[in-house]
Amino acid sequence: MPAVMKGLVMKSNGSWYEVLVDGVVVSSRIKGKLRLDGMKETNPVAVGDWVDMEPEGKNAMILSVLPRTNHMVRQSTKKNQLTHVLAANIDQVILIASHKMPRTSLGFIDRFLVSAESFRIPQIIIFNKTDLLDLKEKDKQEGLIKLYESLGVKAFGLSAILDDLHFLNTLLSDRTTLIAGHSGVGKSTLLNRLSPDVSQAIGSVSTASNKGIHTTTFVEMFRLSEKTFVIDTPGVKEWGMADMNAQEISDYFPEMRDLRFSCKFTSRCLHLSEPQCAVRDAVELGTIAKSRYQSYCSIVAGDDNRK
Numbered sequence: 001m002p003a004v005m006k007g008l009v010m011k012s013n014g015s016w017y018e019v020l021v022d023g024v025v026v027s028s029r030i031k032g033k034l035r036l037d038g039m040k041e042t043n044p045v046a047v048g049d050w051v052d053m054e055p056e057g058k059n060a061m062i063l064s065v066l067p068r069t070n071h072m073v074r075q076s077t078k079k080n081q082l083t084h085v086l087a088a089n090i091d092q093v094i095l096i097a098s099h100k101m102p103r104t105s106l107g108f109i110d111r112f113l114v115s116a117e118s119f120r121i122p123q124i125i126i127f128n129k130t131d132l133l134d135l136k137e138k139d140k141q142e143g144l145i146k147l148y149e150s151l152g153v154k155a156f157g158l159s160a161i162l163d164d165l166h167f168l169n170t171l172l173s174d175r176t177t178l179i180a181g182h183s184g185v186g187k188s189t190l191l192n193r194l195s196p197d198v199s200q201a202i203g204s205v206s207t208a209s210n211k212g213i214h215t216t217t218f219v220e221m222f223r224l225s226e227k228t229f230v231i232d233t234p235g236v237k238e239w240g241m242a243d244m245n246a247q248e249i250s251d252y253f254p255e256m257r258d259l260r261f262s263c264k265f266t267s268r269c270l271h272l273s274e275p276q277c278a279v280r281d282a283v284e285l286g287t288i289a290k291s292r293y294q295s296y297c298s299i300v301a302g303d304d305n306r307k
């Protein structure tokens, strides 16, 4: 390796980083000073970061992190306001949801979308495990797909174990995609199906609790082709909202964003109990889905979403 090299962080366990340099993965540490620089974040270097590094024996030392185009945070631990950067420099996020085994609530889906929207990252929802659905459940899922499509979010259902997944290649090609969702929804199963080079461990779903067992424990990025990267993440129970004030939350609900200028109190309206609120009128009329408005109210109220 020449003196200073640019690399792409593929995996981190908190103290070691696997960094891709010229097609080779190099184990790296970070310089002590860099740790202190990451003031508001628990991890100064995240998967997806481009870093400058110098050789250190067979390994390397990360000297600095290059500016990020964006990043996605996992959760703010409310006590100390620290955020954990899940990954950086992402082109799009896929939320894997499932109707059962485990169930993904609409509140969770909306929180995830709002969070990605606040970082201006395009969102896709995949409803996995369609092989487990009866006709009524399939109908319900179709309704949700229509709802989210109408909001500009790509959404579709599939079975990661049964379906031919080739059609996903176009969606992923030449992009960096982060895959997120509850434990057990099939994130790693899907990724394994996308490339013969990926062999992530697959877990089970407890029949007692209908919850996954947190099989994937580290965020890891895989290269599917020259410019196509996919990031597998550990399942999350809830999606914490980082640093968002009540006024800005409706900015991240596309169907509410423009309407608020029609509210009597325009930019000050929180769409809760204010008079002449265009958003609440739209909920009454059915042009804004009740489930979306409920998610909105719950986020404004600062409720945790543990359902």
Ligand SMILES: Nc1nc2c(ncn2[C@@H]2O[C@H](COP(=O)(O)OP(=O)(O)OP(=O)(O)O)[C@@H](O)[C@H]2O)c(=O)[nH]1
Residues within 6 Å of the ligand: 128, 129, 130, 131, 132, 158, 159, 160, 161, 162, 181, 182, 183, 184, 185, 186, 187, 188, 189, 190, 201, 202, 203, 204, 205, 212, 213, 214, 215, 216, 217, 233, 234, 235, 236
């Ligand atoms: N029936 C059915 N089961 C699936 C499908 N996709 C995944 N599974 C099963 O769901 C279980 C969990 O799959 P994983 O891929 O480990 O889930 P994960 O989202 O990576 O979970 P964590 O790593 O814990 O976050 C496994 O038993 C899979 O076989 C599907 O489309 N249909």
Ligand SMILES: [Mg+2]
Residues within 6 Å of the ligand: 187, 188, 189, 200, 201, 215, 216, 232, 233, 234, 235
């Ligand atoms: Mg997994």
Ligand SMILES: [Zn+2]
Residues within 6 Å of the ligand: 260, 263, 264, 269, 270, 271, 272, 274, 276, 277, 278, 279, 280
């Ligand atoms: Zn309003």
